[in-house]
Structures are given as C-alpha cells and as structure tokens.
Amino acid sequence: MEYEPVIGIEIHVELKTKSKMFSSAPCTFGEAPNSQTVPFDLAMPGTMPVVNQEAVIYGIKICSAMHMNIARTLYFDRKNYFYPDLPKGYQITQQFHPIGTKGYVELVIDGKTIKVGVDNAHLEEDTAKQVHLSDVSLLNFNRCGTPLLEIVSDPDMHTGQEAMKYVETIREIVTYLGCSDGKMENGSMRCDINISLRPKGSTTLGTKSECKNLNTIANIGSAVDYEIKRQTEILESGGSVDQETRRWDEALKRTVLMRKKTNAIDYKYFREPNIVPIDLDEGFIYDAVHSMNKLPNQYRVEFRQLGLTDYQIEELLSDREFVLVFEDCIKLGVKSPEILWNFLMVEILGYLNKNEQTLQDLKFSRDALVSLVNIVHAGKINSRQAKEVLAIMLEEGADPVKIIKDKGLEQVSDTGAIENFVDEVLACNAQSIADYQKGKDRALGYLVGQVLKASHGKANPTLAKELILKKIRPCGSNK
Amino acid sequence: MLVKGEVSATQLVEECIALVETDKCNSFEAMCFEDARKEASKITKVEEDEFLKGIPYFAKDNYSTKGVETTASSNILNGYVPTYDATVVSKLRRAGMIQVGHTTMDELAMGGTGTTGHKGNTTNPYDRERIIGGSSCGSAAALAQGIAPFALGSDTGDSVRKPASYAGLVGLKPTWGRISRFGLFPFAPSMDTVGFFTRNVLDASYVLSTLSGHDNHDMSSSARKKEKYQEYVLKHKSLKKVGYFKAVMDGIIDPVIKKAFVNLLEEMKKKGYEVIEYDFKEELLDALYPTYMIISCAEAGSNNANLDGVRFGPSAMNNPQTYKEYMTDCRTRGFSDLIKRRFVIGSFALLAENQPEMFNRAQKARRLIVNALNEFFDSIDYLISPSAFSIPKKIKDLSTAWSTHPDFLDNILTIGNFGGYPSITLPLCFDQGMPIGVNITGRCFEDGHVLACAQDVEEITNLHDLVTEVK
Numbered sequence: 018m019e020y021e022p023v024i025g026i027e028i029h030v031e032l033k034t035k036s037k038m039f040s041s042a043p044c045t046f047g048e049a050p051n052s053q054t055v056p057f058d059l060a061m062p063g064t065m066p067v068v069n070q071e072a073v074i075y076g077i078k079i080c081s082a083m084h085m086n087i088a089r090t091l092y093f094d095r096k097n098y099f100y101p102d103l104p105k106g107y108q109i110t111q112q113f114h115p116i117g118t119k120g121y122v123e124l125v126i127d128g129k130t131i132k133v134g135v136d137n138a139h140l141e142e143d144t145a146k147q148v149h150l151s152d153v154s155l156l157n158f159n160r161c162g163t164p165l166l167e168i169v170s171d172p173d174m175h176t177g178q179e180a181m182k183y184v185e186t187i188r189e190i191v192t193y194l195g196c197s198d199g200k201m202e203n204g205s206m207r208c209d210i211n212i213s214l215r216p217k218g219s220t221t222l223g224t225k226s227e228c229k230n231l232n233t234i235a236n237i238g239s240a241v242d243y244e245i246k247r248q249t250e251i252l253e254s255g256g257s258v259d260q261e262t263r264r265w266d267e268a269l270k271r272t273v274l275m276r277k278k279t280n281a282i283d284y285k286y287f288r289e290p291n292i293v294p295i296d297l298d299e300g301f302i303y304d305a306v307h308s309m310n311k312l313p314n315q316y317r318v319e320f321r322q323l324g325l326t327d328y329q330i331e332e333l334l335s336d337r338e339f340v341l342v343f344e345d346c347i348k349l350g351v352k353s354p355e356i357l358w359n360f361l362m363v364e365i366l367g368y369l370n371k372n373e374q375t376l377q378d379l380k381f382s383r384d385a386l387v388s389l390v391n392i393v394h395a396g397k398i399n400s401r402q403a404k405e406v407l408a409i410m411l412e413e414g415a416d417p418v419k420i421i422k423d424k425g426l427e428q429v430s431d432t433g434a435i436e437n438f439v440d441e442v443l444a445c446n447a448q449s450i451a452d453y454q455k456g457k458d459r460a461l462g463y464l465v466g467q468v469l470k471a472s473h474g475k476a477n478p479t480l481a482k483e484l485i486l487k488k489i490r491p492c493g494s495n496k
Numbered sequence: 497m498l499v500k501g502e503v504s505a506t507q508l509v510e511e512c513i514a515l516v517e518t519d520k521c522n523s524f525e526a527m528c529f530e531d532a533r534k535e536a537s538k539i540t541k542v543e544e545d546e547f548l549k550g551i552p553y554f555a556k557d558n559y560s561t562k563g564v565e566t567t568a569s570s571n572i573l574n575g576y577v578p579t580y581d582a583t584v585v586s587k588l589r590r591a592g593m594i595q596v597g598h599t600t601m602d603e604l605a606m607g608g609t610g611t612t613g614h615k616g617n618t619t620n621p622y623d624r625e626r627i628i629g630g631s632s633c634g635s636a637a638a639l640a641q642g643i644a645p646f647a648l649g650s651d652t653g654d655s656v657r658k659p660a661s662y663a664g665l666v667g668l669k670p671t672w673g674r675i676s677r678f679g680l681f682p683f684a685p686s687m688d689t690v691g692f693f694t695r696n697v698l699d700a701s702y703v704l705s706t707l708s709g710h711d712n713h714d715m716s717s718s719a720r721k722k723e724k725y726q727e728y729v730l731k732h733k734s735l736k737k738v739g740y741f742k743a744v745m746d747g748i749i750d751p752v753i754k755k756a757f758v759n760l761l762e763e764m765k766k767k768g769y770e771v772i773e774y775d776f777k778e779e780l781l782d783a784l785y786p787t788y789m790i791i792s793c794a795e796a797g798s799n800n801a802n803l804d805g806v807r808f809g810p811s812a813m814n815n816p817q818t819y820k821e822y823m824t825d826c827r828t829r830g831f832s833d834l835i836k837r838r839f840v841i842g843s844f845a846l847l848a849e850n851q852p853e854m855f856n857r858a859q860k861a862r863r864l865i866v867n868a869l870n871e872f873f874d875s876i877d878y879l880i881s882p883s884a885f886s887i888p889k890k891i892k893d894l895s896t897a898w899s900t901h902p903d904f905l906d907n908i909l910t911i912g913n914f915g916g917y918p919s920i921t922l923p924l925c926f927d928q929g930m931p932i933g934v935n936i937t938g939r940c941f942e943d944g945h946v947l948a949c950a951q952d953v954e955e956i957t958n959l960h961d962l963v964t965e966v967k
Contacts, residue, residue, distance in 0.1 A: 056580045060802035062573070063560040063582060063679040065714050097798050097846070101819045106801020154819075156806070285846035287855065290685040290795060293716050 020214040020252060022245045023222060024180050025172035028187055029165045030197045031143065031205040032075045037162035038142040039066035039109060044164070050157040058162045060104035065291045068093070072164035073116070073297070075196040076140050077305040079166055080117030082190045082312055083135045088116050090296050093140075093289040098282055101156060102144040110167075112286045115139035122190070123314065124182040133183050134171030141165050166196075172211070172222065177241035181234050184208055188234075189313045193337055201232050208237060212244045214252060223248075223258065228272055230264040240265040243272055316340060323347065323354040332362055338376045339366070342383060349387045353394040360390060360407060368411045380414025389417040396477060402426045427475065432484070435468070435476050439484045442467040450489045461485065498542040498550045505539035505550030505594065512552040512596050512644055520966040521619045521628070521637040525557040526565035527597030535594045542592070547702040547726075549592030554647040556632050557598040557613075558605055558681035561585050568681045569601045569613030572803045572830025574810055582679020583711045584648060584690055591706045596644065599634025603832055605650055605683040606796060607631050608658055609894055612834055617891055620662060621966045622930050626888045629659035632693070636663040639693045642963035646703060649691045652683045653788055654883075654909035656691030657921035661883035661933030664923045664962035665693045666950070668700045671940045672916030673718040675704075676711030684795035685716075687913035696960040697922060697950045701725040704943060720941060728944035729951045735877035735942075738764060738949070739772040743781060744881050747905045753932055756925035757882050760934060763956040772876055780868055781904040783861045788910045790858035793842030800839070803830065834896060866915040873939045878949050881908055883921040883933035909935060918943040920950045923959035931962065 034044055040057040057064035073091065080087055094112040115137040123130050145161040147154055168187060174180050188206060191197040198205040213225035226244060231237050248258050263272040313334050320330045333339055339361055343354075351357045369375060389410070393403045398421060406420050421427050442464060443450060453460035461482070468481040497503045509532050516524060532552065542549045555561060558568040560578040567573040585595065602612045610618040610633025618633035620626040621640040628636050632649030636659035639647055649656035651669040660667025668691055675690040682688055690707065694700045705726060710719045727733070740761070748754040761771045805812055805826025806819075813829070816822040831839070845854035872879065885905045912919030917937050924934035934953060938946035954960050 056578075059807050061560070061578060061580065061808070062566075062568070062576075062681040062802065063558075063578075063677075064580075065678050065716075067713065067715055095798055097801060099801065099804065099820075099823055101806055104802060104807060106804065107798055283848050285798070285843065285848070285851075287794065287798070287846055287851075291682075291714075291716060 018253075019217040020249055021217045021219070022175050022241075022248075023172045023213050023215060023225075024174035024176075024241060025211045025225075026170045026174070026180060026183060027209045027211070028168045028170075028184065029143075029207040030079070030168060030187070030191050030199070032072050032164040032166060033195070033197050033205075034069055034071040034075065034164050036069055036071075038069050038072055038140065038164035040064075040162050041067075042162065045159075048159060050155075050159060053159040054161070058104070058158050060106070066093075066109055066289070068292060068295060069164060072140060073295075074305045075164070075194070076116045076138065076166050077297075077302055078194045078309050079168075079191055079196055080120065080138050081306045081309065082194060083117065083120040083122055083138065083168070085117035085120030085135060085138060087302055088114055088118070088297070090114070090294050091116060091140075092294050093292045094286050095289050097285040100144070101154065102147050102161070104145065104158065104161060108141060108144070109289050109292075110141035111139035113288075116166075122183065122186050124179065124186055126178060126182055131179070133173045133179070136169045136171050138166055138168045141167060172213075177238040177245070180210060180241045181238040184237055185234055186313075189334070193312055194310050201234065204232075210237065210241060210244075212241060212248070213258070214245070214248045224260050226258065226260070226272075227262045227278075228265060229262060229275065236265050236267065239270065240272055243270075247272070316344075320354075325354060325358060329358050329362070333358065342376060342386075345383045346387050346390070349383055350391075351387045352391045356393055357386070357390045360386065360403075364404060364407050365411070368408075379411075381410045381416075385410060385417055392417060392421070396479065397421075398426055399474075399478065402474065425475070432480065435472070435480050436484055438468045438471045438476055439481060439488065442471055443485070443488060453489060464489075499544055499546075505536040505542075505592075506533070508550060509533060509536040509552050509594055509596065515641070515643040516596065519638070519641065519643065521621050521624065521641065522615060523599055523618060523634040523637040523641070523643070524554075525567060525569065525598040525600055525615065525634070528561075528564045528595060529597070531563070532594050532596045535589075539592060539594075546592055548588065548646075548706055550594070551592075551646065552594045552596045552644050553588065554597055554599045554635055554638050554644055555582075555585060555595055556605075556635050556647070556649050557601050558650055559585055559598075559648055560679040560681070561595065561598070564595075564598060566598060566681075567614070568604045569615060570603045570803075570830065570832075570835070571614045572805070572809050572826065574614070576808045580679065583676040583713060584707050585679060587707055593646070599632075599638055599647060601634060602631035602655075603835055604681070604796070604800060605631040605652060605655060606792075606835060606838055608654065609889075609891075610634075610637075610659065611891060611894060612832060614832075619891070620888055620930070621964050622662075622664070623888075624966065625890050625892070626930065627662070627891055627894070629662040629884075629888060631655040632659050632667075632691070635693050636660060636665060636667075639663065639665050639695060640962070640964055641966055645695060645699065647693045649693055650680055650683070651689045651691035651913065652687045652792060653907070653913055656693065657883055657909050657912070657919060657933070657935060660693055660921040661935075662888045662931065663693075664926075664931030664933075664959070664964070665695060665921075666697055666700050666923075666954075666960075667691060667693050667921040667933070668704065668947075669912055669919045670704055670708065670943050671718075671918045672913075673716050674720075674918070674941065674943060675707045676709075676714040676717040678711055678713035678717075682795075682799040684792040685799065686795060687792065687910075687916075689913065689916075695962060697920075697947055697954050698726060698729050700920070700950075701729045701944075701947045704947070708943075718941070723944055725944050725947055728948040732948055732951065733944065734948035734952055735938075735945050736768060737770045737772060737875070737877040738880050738936075739774040739872065739876035739878070740880050741776040741781070742773050743776060743778050744905065744908060745773070747903075748882060748885055750886050750927060752925060752927040753882050753885060756932070757934065760924065760953065760956060761880070764952065767952055767956070769952075774872060774876065776872065777868060778904075780861075780865050781908070783865065784904055784907040784910050784914075785902040787858045787861040787865065787914070788907060789841065790845045790854055791862060793838045794845050794855050794858075795842070797839040797842035797846070800835075803827065805830065862914050865911070869911060869915050869917070877938060877942075877945065879911070879937040881935050881937075882924060883909065883935040887927050887930040887932065912937050916940055918946045920946055922950050922954055923957060923962060925957070925959075931959075
C-alpha cells in the first residue's frame with residue numbers, strides 16, 4: 018500500500034520583548050542564574066500577572082504576517098500541572114481564545130508556491146530552566162516568564178522538505194519583524210513536529226508521533242524523513258504506530274523514544290481570573306500592523322524587479338541587516354544593484370566574517386558605498402581597482418573619491434593621453450598588429466593589455482580598444 | 497489628639513503592643529514590634545487631614561509584608577518571609593499607619609469558623625466558648641478587644657462581614673477592583689476582595705479613601721477616579737430605596753434578630769427611606785452555596801499550586817527521590833485535611849470530563865444570580881439583610897461534616913462576592929450578650945452610598961465603637 022505522510026508543526030517563538038510576558042523582570046540572557054526575576058517569576062504568594070503590551074504588539078504583527086484573524090478581545094487561561102520548572106503550578110496561556118486564528122503562510126519550493134494553513138497562534142509564558150547534575154537538579158528562573166508565541170500549523174505538509182521550508186519561512190517572518198531572534202540552536206525558536214501516515218487517498222489521520230529536540234532546520238528534514246521511513250516500515254510489516262514523543266538524536270541520526278503517550282494529562286484549563294478581558298481597539302491593532310517591517314516576500318518581489326537573480330535574492334535575504342543596507346543604498350541612488358550586491362555579499366561580507374565583525378562595525382557610510390558603486394558603474398575605475406579601494410575603505414573608512422585621487426587610480430579617459438600610450442605600444446608590437454590583421458582576434462586583447470600596462474592600469478580599456486582599432490584596422494575591412 | 501500633640505504615635509504603638517500581650521483569643525501570628533516602634537518614632541507631626549497617620553493596625557496573615565513572616569495561618573508557609581509589600585500595606589505605610597503585626601485566620605482564608613488555622617482556635621471575645629467566625633478571625637478578635645482601631649481582612653465569601661457581625665464591628669468589603677489585590681494571598685481571585693474592620697462607619701470611609709485606586713500591579717484594579725468616601729458619610733449622601741428579600745425575612749427564626757431587623761426597617765422609613773419587599777427566586781438562593789463552593793475551590797486549588805516547597809516554605813523531609821515525591825511530601829504535611837478536601841473538590845470540578853457539568857454550570861449559575869441581582873438593583877438602591885441569623889456556635893458544637901442541605905441564609909453574603917458589589921456589615925443588636933450585624937449591599941462602585949446608608953443605620957442603632965472586656 019502507498020502511504021501519505023501528514024505533518025503538522027507547533028513552533029514556540031520566544032518574543033524579543035524588553036520585559037517578561039506577565040512581569041516587569043527583564044528578558045535578558047546569559048545573566049547570573051535567578052538574577053532576572055521579580056517576586057511574580059518565583060510565584061511568591063499574592064503576586065499577579067500584568068500583560069506585556071509589547072508582547073501583544075509582537076503577537077499582532079506576527080499573526081498579521083501569517084494572514085490571521087486578530088482577536089478583538091484578549092483572554093488568558095490557566096493550564097494546570099505540577100512541575101519544578103513551573104513555579105505557579107500553572108502556565109498562563111490562551112487555550113480558548115488565541116490572539117490569532119486561521120491564517121496561512123506561503124512556501125516557495127522549486128519555484129512552486131504552496132500554502133500551509135496556520136490554525137492558531139497564542140501568547141503564553143516560558144518555564145524555568147532545569148539543570149540536572151549527578152545528584153541534584155538546579156533551577157534557573159531567568160527564562161521563566163519569557164513571552165512565547167506558539168504557532169500551530171494545520172496538518173498540511175507532506176515531506177521533510179516542506180517541513181523545513183515552513184519552519185524557515187516562520188523564522189524569516191519573526192526575525193524580519195524584529196519580534197524574535199529566531200535562533201533554533203539556542204532555543205529562541207523551538208519546534209515540535211507531529212508526523213503520521215495514512216493510506217493514500219484516505220482523509221482520516223493516522224496515529225502520530227511527536228518529535229522534539231530539533232535545533233537546526235536540517236535536523237527537521239532529517240527527522241521527518243526518518244520518521245516517515247520508520248512508520249512506513251512498521252505499517253508495512255503489519256504493525257501499528259504508537260502515539261509517542263520522540264526526540265532527534267543528532268549522533269545516531271535517528272529519532273529515539275522519549276515517552277509513550279498513555280493517559281494524556283488533564284490540564285484542567287480555566288479562565289485566568291486575575292486578567293480581566295482586554296479589548297484591543299482598532300487603533301491599537303492598526304498601529305501594530307502598520308508599523309510592521311517589510312517581510313521577505315515583499316523584498317523578493319522588489320529585488321526581482323531590480324534584476325537580481327533568485328540566487329542573489331536568497332543570499333541577501335539570509336541576513337536582514339544586509340537587506341537593510343542594500344535597501345538604503347538603492348534609496349540613495351545606486352546605479353547598479355548588481356555591483357552593489359557583489360560588493361556587499363562578496364567583499365564586505367567576506368571581510369566582516371574574516372574579522373568577526375558585523376555591519377555595525379563598518380567604517381564608512383552608505384553614501385560612500387553608493388558613491389563607489391556608481392564610480393565603478395560609470396567606468397571610471399575597473400573592478401580590480403574597485404576592490405582595492407573597497408579594501409582601503411574597510412580598513413580605514415576614507416571616502417572612495419579621495420582614495421582614488423590619492424592613489425591616482427582614476428582611469429585615464431582623455432583620448433589624447435591614451436593615444437600616446439597606444440602609439441607607444443603599437444610602435445613596438447608590429448608582430449601583434451600583423452597577427453590581428455591576419456584575423457587573430459586574440460592579438461587585440463594583448464595590445465589593449467599592453468596599453469593598460471603602460472598606463473599603470475589607468476587607461477580606460479574600452480577607449481584604448483577603440484583607439485587601437487582605429488589605428489590598425491586594415492583599410493576597407495569591416496572589422 | 498495626635499494632631500494637637502496630646503498623644504504621640506509612639507505612645508499609641510506602645511499601648512497597642514502592651515495590649516497584644518493581653519490577648520485572650522489567639523488573635524495573632526507574627527508580630528513586628530521593633531519595626532512599628534521605629535516607624536512611630538519617625539512621626540513627629542500629624543496634620544489635620546492625615547487621618548490615618550500614627551495609628552497602629554494589624555494585617556491579616558495573608559497580606560505580603562516585607563520582612564514579616566506571612567503564612568496565611570498554614571503550615572505550608574511556616575517561616576516564609578516575603579520580599580515585597582502588598583499594595584495596601586505600602587499605601588497604609590505611606591499614609592503613616594503603623595503595622596504592629598499579623599493576625600490569625602482560617603487556613604489560607606478557607607473557612608468561616610476561625611478554627612482551622614495552624615495556631616488553633618481563635619475565639620470570640622464576647623464569649624470565648626464561641627467562634628468569632630472567619631476567615632478573618634484574628635483581625636476581628638483584636639478589634640473587639642480594643643487592641644487596635646483598624647485591621648485588614650479579606651473577603652471571598654463573607655470572611656470580613658461574617659466575623660464583623662459576630663464581633664460587633666464594622667466590616668467593609670468594597671467593590672471588587674476598587675482596591676488592588678496585589679500582595680493579598682489569593683483564595684479565589686474572581687471573588688477575593690481586600691476588606692477591613694473598623695469600629696465605626698466613618699473610620700471605614702477614611703480607610704477606603706486611602707486604599708482605593710488603580711494599581712499597575714493588579715490588572716483587575718479599576719481605573720475609575722478615586723473618591724473621598726468620608727464626604728458621603730459626613731454629608732449623609734445616601735440613596736433612599738432599600739429592599740430586602742422576602743425569603744430572607746421569612747427565614748429569620750431568632751425572635752431577637754427579627755425584632756431588631758424589623759425595627760431597623762421602621763426607623764429607616766422614618767429617616768425617609770422607602771423600604772421594599774422583593775421576591776428573589778428561592779432557587780437562586782439555594783444555588784448560592786454549591787455555586788460558591790465549586791468556583792472557589794476550583795480557583796483555590798490552582799492558586800495554591802505554587803505552594804510546593806520548592807522555592808519557599810518548609811522543605812520536604814523523608815529524603816524524596818523525585819520532584820513528585822518532594823512536592824507530595826511538602827503538600828501532604830503542609831495542608832490540613834479540610835484544605836485538601838477543597839482542593840480535591842476544585843480539581844474534580846475542573847477535570848475535562850466534569851468541567852461542563854460542574855465548573856461551567858457553576859459559572860452559569862453565578863451569571864444567573866448576578867443577572868437577577870442586577871435586576872434588583874435596577875429599581876432598588878440597597879439590599880439589606882441580617883449578616884447572621886443566630887448567635888455564633890460554640891466551638892464544641894462545630895462539625896467538619898458537610899451538610900447536605902445547606903441553609904441559604906448562611907451563605908447570603910456571598911451575593912456580594914458573586915457580583916463584586918460593595919457590601920458592609922455593622923452592628924444591629926445584641927442577642928444573649930452576643931453581637932449580631934446587619935448587612936447593606938449596593939451597586940458596584942457605589943461604595944460611597946453604601947457607606948452613607950450604613951452611617952444612617954449606625955445612627956439608628958447607636959451601636960458603634962464597641963469593645964468588650966474578655967472574661
């Protein structure tokens with residue numbers, strides 16, 4: 018029998034707010050354990066939750082980017098269970114009325130666009146971090162209360178590639194909006210993947226496994242592919258898939274069992290009585306939606322119009338900081354997006370990586386970069402010289418015009434000056450002239466090269482070529 | 497006297513501390529005498545409009561007070577010293593009031609007898625064989641003994657108004673949301689209200705003016721403008737339509753209480769009140785108790801899930817091997833059986849399979865009751881009723897068994913909590929030497945009118961500033 022895999026994904030996105038979801042403690046990382054807490058984070062008796070407005074705004078932006086319906090009234094509920102990392106004995110979440118419902122994201126795979134439904138997105142709070150040592154477990158409440166937006170997809174995906182693309186797309190959205198770091202490797206974005214198989218053509222869902230501990234996008238693809246294979250083998254050998262939670266083992270390159278889901282825990286959900294329903298007025302939602310950063314798909318359209326290739330676009334989009342510089346330079350009147358892309362994504366990126374720096378460390382302004390690109394575009398210096406200038410700009414930050422002048426790099430485009438070089442070269446290269454006249458085109462290139470050499474690289478090659486041709490073209494020839 | 501300099505804050509605090517030592521009713525938990533003395537010594541001058549400055553008070557043991565052990569009279573919080581002040585505690589401090597210590601209560605504010613706290617029975621100063629009612633038992637007992645003129649209580653069902661009734665005091669439960677609950681250990685947040693005891697209505701109005709207002713730490717605290725509630729009392733700004741439930745009147749069996757209540761209504765008529773008999777559906781009154789129990793227990797179980805011994809409170813014993821064993825040990829030893837029973841009921845009502853039939857139905861019943869009350873308040877300004885229908889029970893006659901046919905009269909005051917209404921109890925009469933109170937409940941945020949009406953009642957009964965010698 019042929020099986021169809023069905024995949025649904027839950028993503029917890031840590032929101033990059035200044036303070037926690039329900040308390041005034043700062044959301045900072047890497048501080049001394051338990052230093053980033055207020056009494057509420059430790060569930061001291063009598064403390065009460067206060068909803069973080071910034072988290073609500075971030076929630077609205079992300080939901081809006083996923084084409085969701087935004088709730089007009091916010092409600093919060095309690096999810097009750099005992100665990101050491103859950104100080105209150107319940108998590109405040111949005112079980113019954115999520116901030117966002119029924120939306121979708123568009124994935125582009127091999128040039129084809131597919132839609133994946135997003136069932137809901139709800140605001141909640143993160144738990145504390147547990148550190149298990151040999152004989153004790155330690156608790157760090159710094160993370161406790163960090164705002165999370167849990168994004169629940171519809172079971173619309175069918176391959177590991179689609180799952181990867183979905184997570185990548187969500188990651189792009191939340192990072193471009195500036196709402197999250199979206200770093201899977203350090204947990205600011207965490208994915209749980211539900212996978213089940215069903216006979217092709219069937220509309221009911223099979224028993225699913227849930228896969229956790231996926232800290233790279235590549236792992237998602239591997240885990241999904243592995244699970245599809247594992248479940249297919251079980252079904253084909255006449256067995257049945259158990260409902261269980263599994264985890265991706267990076268070393269073994271396979272999923273391993275964490276726990277069987279026997280009796281699901283009853284979380285005894287009910288409305289959080291300390292948070293009265295919050296009406297979001299239209300103005301508030303409007304402001305949130307209209308202060309959204311541009312999303313990757315909007316950039317894709319714009320950059321395509323500028324003539325960038327798909328490869329160039331995707332390379333650029335992989336870092337929003339570079340996108341912003343690129344966009345600024347376009348606004349500042351750059352004449353060649355292509356040359357700009359090359360400088361940014363080859364020279365500058367290479368330099369920054371080598372020196373472990375970021376765009377913030379650049380020593381020159383965007384105007385300077387634009388000016389350099391336009392000088393090259395106008396043919397005033399050649400690309401080799403441009404690299405030289407850019408290297409100096411990266412090291413010292415001087416103005417490109419000044420560098421060119423100081424170094425005397427400006428191409429000689431004065432016909433008279435070049436003509437002198439041409440005459441000089443032609444006078445001592447009779448053989449090459451003869452070769453060219455016999456039809457050896459290569460000889461022309463050699464002559465131009467000699468002119469450049471004679472001018473110490475300053476002669477405009479196009480002009481030099483024209484002049485040479487004028488002088489050595491056989492009479493009556495069309496060449 | 498403070499204003500004129502005839503007495504100093506230090507003298508008042510010293511007198512209060514001395515009186516604490518004479519307490520005969522088991523009224524107190526942790527005390528903070530030294531802090532109180534320090535605060536008092538800082539007060540040298542009191543202005544005319546600083547009504548509360550320099551006056552000693554007590555807080556029920558469920559108000560988080562920085563540096564003062566706060567246990568909600570439960571073993572599970574023994575030794576817990578909060579690191580922050582409840583909003584009301586800071587507001588009182590800013591107003592110059594001096595906290596002298598904490599008072600006993602029914603464990604975690606669950607209970608109405610004053611006998612379930614970890615320090616044992618708190619008794620009624622008017623007759624120490626009898627209960628004073630709860631859960632704010634210690635605050636009521638302290639005031640009735642004249643140890644301080646004001647004490648904080650908290651009111652989820654009738655936990656301020658019932659003991660006020662049994663102790664001859666004024667007990668005010670303001671509108672839900674009028675006073676910040678930040679720092680009040682929660683029992684059932686949808687009904688929990690900061691309440692307090694005074695010995696006359698005017699004092700209560702001054703305190704309310706001080707404590708009311710929005711607080712950024714409590715999203716449920718109202719942003720409505722603060723008012724000068726004493727103006728309502730001093731200028732007799734009462735509304736004039738007062739109603740009672742026919743079923744309640746018919747239910748009063750005790751002849752002394754009946755006579756006093758009927759007399760009061762007659763006297764109110766003479767003061768220009770229109771007194772209206774109202775037919776409130778008895779089935780809704782019968783629903784009060786089960787509705788209250790389901791909602792309050794459900795919320796309580798969740799609110800107290802933080803008491804697991806992991807971050808504060810006594811640690812586990814018996815060498816636990818897992819977090820489950822650790823928490824189970826702490827909670828098993830920390831809570832009394834009565835508390836566990838409530839948690840079990842609450843948890844049971846919230847289970848997915850029971851929730852529609854129990855918790856959701858209780859919420860619906862609550863809505864129906866409140867809708868019916870709002871209808872009452874559409875045409876009538878106040879609901880009046882005795883706060884108790886018999887004198888308090890003797891401690892030896894108490895039973896922890898649950899009655900299968902609860903009398904709605906015993907739970908009539910929960911009405912105030914279901915709808916969040918302002919509700920005040922003040923002395924009505926004495927019956928066999930025991931005080932009995934009368935209760936007035938009004939529309940939400942009409943706390944001022946409720947106080948004004950109470951002032952009129954106080955002038956009729958002439959029962960105020962009552963203190964008793966403990967025999």
